[in-house]
Amino acid sequence: MSKASIALNRFGLGARADQPVPSDPVGWLTGQFAKYDPKPDAIANAPTSAGVSAELADYFRQQRALRAEAGGRPGRPARAMTDAPMQMAAPGMQTAPAMAGPTAPVQSDAIKQARQFAQRSGRNDYAGAVGARATNALITDTPFVERLVHFWANHFAVSADKLQVIGLSGTMEFEAIRPHVLGRFRDMLSAVERHPAMLLYLDQAVSVGPNSPLGSRIALRGNRKVGLNENLAREILELHTLGVRTGYSQGDVTEFARAMTGWTVAGIGQGPGARAAGTDGVPGDFVFAAPLHEPGDRMVMGRSYPAGGVKQAQAVLDDVAAAPATATHIATKLARHFAGDTPPPAMVARLQAAFLTSGGDLPTVYRALIASPEAWVEQPLKFKTPWEWTISALRGLNVKTADPLVMTGLMTQLGQPVWRPGQPVGYDDIAESWAGPDAVLRRVEAAERFAARATNVDARALAPKLFPGAVSPATATAIANCESPAQGLALLLVAPEFLRR
Amino acid sequence: MYPPVFDRRSFIGAGAAGALTLALAPRMAFAKADTDRRFIFVIQRGAADGMGIVAPVGDPAFAAARGMLAEDFVGAARLDGMFALHPAMPTLRALYGQKQALFAHAVASPYRDRSHFDGQNVLESGGTSAYQEKDGWLNRLLGVLPPTQAKAIAVSATVPLALRGKHDVSSYAPSNLPRASDDLLQRVAMLYQGDSQLHALWSEAMNTRALTGDLAAGGGANAAATGALAAKLMVPANGARIAMIETGGWDTHTGQRQRLGAQLKGLDAMIGALQTGLGPLWSDTMVLVATEFGRTVAVNGTGGTDHGTGSSAMLLGGAVRGGRVLADWPGLSQAALFEGRDLRPTMQLDAFIGGAVAGHFRVEPARAMAALFPASRGTKAVSGLV
Numbered sequence: 001m002s003k004a005s006i007a008l009n010r011f012g013l014g015a016r017a018d019q020p021v022p023s024d025p026v027g028w029l030t031g032q033f034a035k036y037d038p039k040p041d042a043i044a045n046a047p048t049s050a051g052v053s054a055e056l057a058d059y060f061r062q063q064r065a066l067r068a069e070a071g072g073r074p075g076r077p078a079r080a081m082t083d084a085p086m087q088m089a090a091p092g093m094q095t096a097p098a099m100a101g102p103t104a105p106v107q108s109d110a111i112k113q114a115r116q117f118a119q120r121s122g123r124n125d126y127a128g129a130v131g132a133r134a135t136n137a138l139i140t141d142t143p144f145v146e147r148l149v150h151f152w153a154n155h156f157a158v159s160a161d162k163l164q165v166i167g168l169s170g171t172m173e174f175e176a177i178r179p180h181v182l183g184r185f186r187d188m189l190s191a192v193e194r195h196p197a198m199l200l201y202l203d204q205a206v207s208v209g210p211n212s213p214l215g216s217r218i219a220l221r222g223n224r225k226v227g228l229n230e231n232l233a234r235e236i237l238e239l240h241t242l243g244v245r246t247g248y249s250q251g252d253v254t255e256f257a258r259a260m261t262g263w264t265v266a267g268i269g270q271g272p273g274a275r276a277a278g279t280d281g282v283p284g285d286f287v288f289a290a291p292l293h294e295p296g297d298r299m300v301m302g303r304s305y306p307a308g309g310v311k312q313a314q315a316v317l318d319d320v321a322a323a324p325a326t327a328t329h330i331a332t333k334l335a336r337h338f339a340g341d342t343p344p345p346a347m348v349a350r351l352q353a354a355f356l357t358s359g360g361d362l363p364t365v366y367r368a369l370i371a372s373p374e375a376w377v378e379q380p381l382k383f384k385t386p387w388e389w390t391i392s393a394l395r396g397l398n399v400k401t402a403d404p405l406v407m408t409g410l411m412t413q414l415g416q417p418v419w420r421p422g423q424p425v426g427y428d429d430i431a432e433s434w435a436g437p438d439a440v441l442r443r444v445e446a447a448e449r450f451a452a453r454a455t456n457v458d459a460r461a462l463a464p465k466l467f468p469g470a471v472s473p474a475t476a477t478a479i480a481n482c483e484s485p486a487q488g489l490a491l492l493l494v495a496p497e498f499l500r501r
Numbered sequence: 502m503y504p505p506v507f508d509r510r511s512f513i514g515a516g517a518a519g520a521l522t523l524a525l526a527p528r529m530a531f532a533k534a535d536t537d538r539r540f541i542f543v544i545q546r547g548a549a550d551g552m553g554i555v556a557p558v559g560d561p562a563f564a565a566a567r568g569m570l571a572e573d574f575v576g577a578a579r580l581d582g583m584f585a586l587h588p589a590m591p592t593l594r595a596l597y598g599q600k601q602a603l604f605a606h607a608v609a610s611p612y613r614d615r616s617h618f619d620g621q622n623v624l625e626s627g628g629t630s631a632y633q634e635k636d637g638w639l640n641r642l643l644g645v646l647p648p649t650q651a652k653a654i655a656v657s658a659t660v661p662l663a664l665r666g667k668h669d670v671s672s673y674a675p676s677n678l679p680r681a682s683d684d685l686l687q688r689v690a691m692l693y694q695g696d697s698q699l700h701a702l703w704s705e706a707m708n709t710r711a712l713t714g715d716l717a718a719g720g721g722a723n724a725a726a727t728g729a730l731a732a733k734l735m736v737p738a739n740g741a742r743i744a745m746i747e748t749g750g751w752d753t754h755t756g757q758r759q760r761l762g763a764q765l766k767g768l769d770a771m772i773g774a775l776q777t778g779l780g781p782l783w784s785d786t787m788v789l790v791a792t793e794f795g796r797t798v799a800v801n802g803t804g805g806t807d808h809g810t811g812s813s814a815m816l817l818g819g820a821v822r823g824g825r826v827l828a829d830w831p832g833l834s835q836a837a838l839f840e841g842r843d844l845r846p847t848m849q850l851d852a853f854i855g856g857a858v859a860g861h862f863r864v865e866p867a868r869a870m871a872a873l874f875p876a877s878r879g880t881k882a883v884s885g886l887v
Binding site: 210 | 546547614615616617618619631655659660662665671672673674679680681682684685686688689691692693695696698699702703705706749750752754755801802803805807808840
């Protein structure tokens with residue numbers, strides 16, 4: 001590949017035929033830092049946490065009222081709702097078989113209707129956010145920074161598997177990732193861990209300190225459903241910061257979980273903890289609920305954190321954000337994303353150093369990334385994920401808007417539903433996870449559909465624009481031999497040049 | 502911009518009529534050729550709570566240790582003096598009665614930490630620590646089987662680690678995408694000829710497509726359909742002999758009672774569909790169900806359980822010496838727990854898998870262990886499972 005082709009395809013999201021080939025590839029990449037818009041039009045019009053949360057809060061209120069009316073326990077939302085499985089608008093391929101959802105207790109029609117309404121609006125919000133993300137990726141002129149946004153959203157993965165998270169999953173990327181993608185890692189980390197999608201997805205919102213004011217009161221009443229949940233604390237250490245096997249113990253996880261008690265969400269939390277804590281405020285807002293907080297000093301990884309409310313867990317977060325292990329973890333993942341499935345050790349060391357010396361200043365790390373020769377080798381280094389392939393294909397065809405429902409369905413068919421990796425580790429970033437026989441066949445099927453809709457596009461002329469100086473003779477010949485322009489275009493979209501970057 | 506992509510392809514039928522015929526058919530003793538044996542590995546991703554599946558109701562500490570999670574087993578039919586099966590699995594209960602279901606308890610892989618992803622890596626790679634082995638034990642199994650048996654498929658769009666390695670395997674999952682034209686498929690084949698990775702992938706995709714005919718259709722979006730699909734891929738004379746099915750959703754940190762019950766209902770339906778779909782072949786089939794590690798004995802603060810150690814595993818099928826729960830039960834008293842919180846493992850999962858596979862495929866156990874779990878030196882396969 002030529003340098004220009006590498007900049008467009010490996011660093012960017014794929015070339016658009018209506019944009020000029022950058023004459024100074026490195027300058028084109030670094031120049032994007034000044035041009036990046038955290039809230040471009042497509043995103044500005046997308047659903048927000050406040051909007052989604054208001055809908056959820058309405059729903060929970062309605063549930064409580066209906067339950068009370070039906071003689072159920074007042075003030076308690078239907079339990080079946082907590083983890084109602086997500087049914088996508090477009091049924092499609094599943095990498096893991098979908099198990100049957102929870103069996104709902106007998107409910108009145110009104111309660112059922114309210115639930116269906118909440119699920120529908122959650123799905124609409126989700127699809128709207130997917131559409132906004134895709135549309136923005138199709139038209140952006142800062143594609144390198146947008147790629148980094150997608151990278152970080154996957155690093156801090158939430159999965160739209162719970163009712164409360166469906167509509168919020170995209171808002172986390174828009175509200176916690178985008179504003180900090182060119183800032184400091186510490187600030188992004190802090191914003192993510194305070195975002196309602198993360199607090200709800202990894203169960204932090206329902207964690208109650210056993211010796212907190214509320215925990216003690218409830219224990220006296222013999223309710224054992226309220227207590228500590230260590231899910232988020234563990235994943236922060238394992239996935240978001242230090243990385244697995246970096247020396248923290250089970251005891252550190254538990255201590256961190258205790259420090260984090262009280263970090264919760266206003267208005268849309270569930271369970272006795274969330275309600276009894278009196279977390280009033282605007283639904284969806286981060287709140288520190290003191291009645292849930294485990295009192296006392298905490299010892300995490302040999303460091304003591306004196307009691308101090310919301311600041312206690314923040315102090316732990318700040319320390320792990322700056323830890324050398326975190327720098328290595330982030331450097332490794334970035335190197336893997338840009339320089340191949342097996343990250344080159346010298347490049348990892350360089351990025352780690354940039355992270356540590358700059359205090360986690362992300363543009364400094366990105367500059368070290370661009371300056372790394374390992375990311376500029378001519379042969380392709382990565383097999384594109386379904387998302388990367390789809391966006392680059394549609395950009396190549398000059399498509400400028402993504403229909404929300406079509407896009408959610410398509411990504412499900414291709415095996416990578418947006419914001420729905422099913423696990424907090426996010427989607428894999430190695431070829432083995434994506435280069436499957438069936439997966440390639442699906443891309444061919446999708447490519448034929450894309451190509452059938454494109455008019456007046458000559459693949460022979462398009463190929464060198466998308467891959468300047470980098471179209472193989474085999475691909476050029478195969479396209480030239482096609483029986484129709486549409487067939488040539490479909491073939492181009494699944495050519496080796498297009499499947500890799 | 503482009504058309505909706507949800508249309509076409511007929512559904513994979515696992516008709517009720519077929520099930521009925523099978524249930525009434527007498528179990529016939531067929532002469533079995535090597536090619537008749539089927540093996541299916543169902544992985545439970547997310548650390549399935551073994552104690553919530555096969556509950557040690559006879560342990561005096563059980564009810565107190567498990568709190569509300571013990572309530573599912575009030576009145577549940579017992580498997581033996583100690584254990585009861587979760588009531589959401591009537592098919593498995595029936596198989597147990599027919600001596601076609603065997604449960605192993607207090608099992609664990611060599612992994613002792615609590616990361617899903619490392620734990621799954623150990624379970625699938627067959628190493629003693631994460632990332633020690635580069636390929637999967639199910640792929641290495643192909644190397645010790647006769648060529649007629651060494652045909653494997655992942656019932657998913659990509660190949661999971663357990664099946665990755667030097668032996669070619671296939672993958673397949675139903676798609677709702679429109680089928681590409683034959684002419685384009687041929688041109689893609691030609692285009693990929695000079696690219697070794699894409700050429701191999703494409704050949705495999707075309708072989709699988711030829712095998713599955715038109716069953717790629719519409720649904721497959723639930724557990725029973727996945728089971729039926731796997732059976733369909735394994736029934737033909739030239740079909741797969743080994744399959745792997747991935748299931749997720751076992752990470753029950755909150756509201757475990759409801760979530761696990763729903764998961765188990767799905768698993769039960771999947772096994773039922775496999776049995777129905779395989780028909781007479783079921784008598785020479787073995788299904789292994791296993792997870793990366795178990796969950797805490799105590800219920801956490803949110804009605805769920807956190808990451809633990811010992812769990813349970815299952816062998817199902819006509820080829821299994823079932824009707825038993827295999828466990829050197831460590832007990833649930835506080836002093837008996839691993840690190841004061843988890844079910845203490847007393848059986849090695851790799852020894853259990855090695856014994857099951859060796860017995861099923863009539864491979865010498867020590868040879869199977871050396872191939873599948875090379876790092877578990879000296880570990881003896883569990884015998885008498887088949």
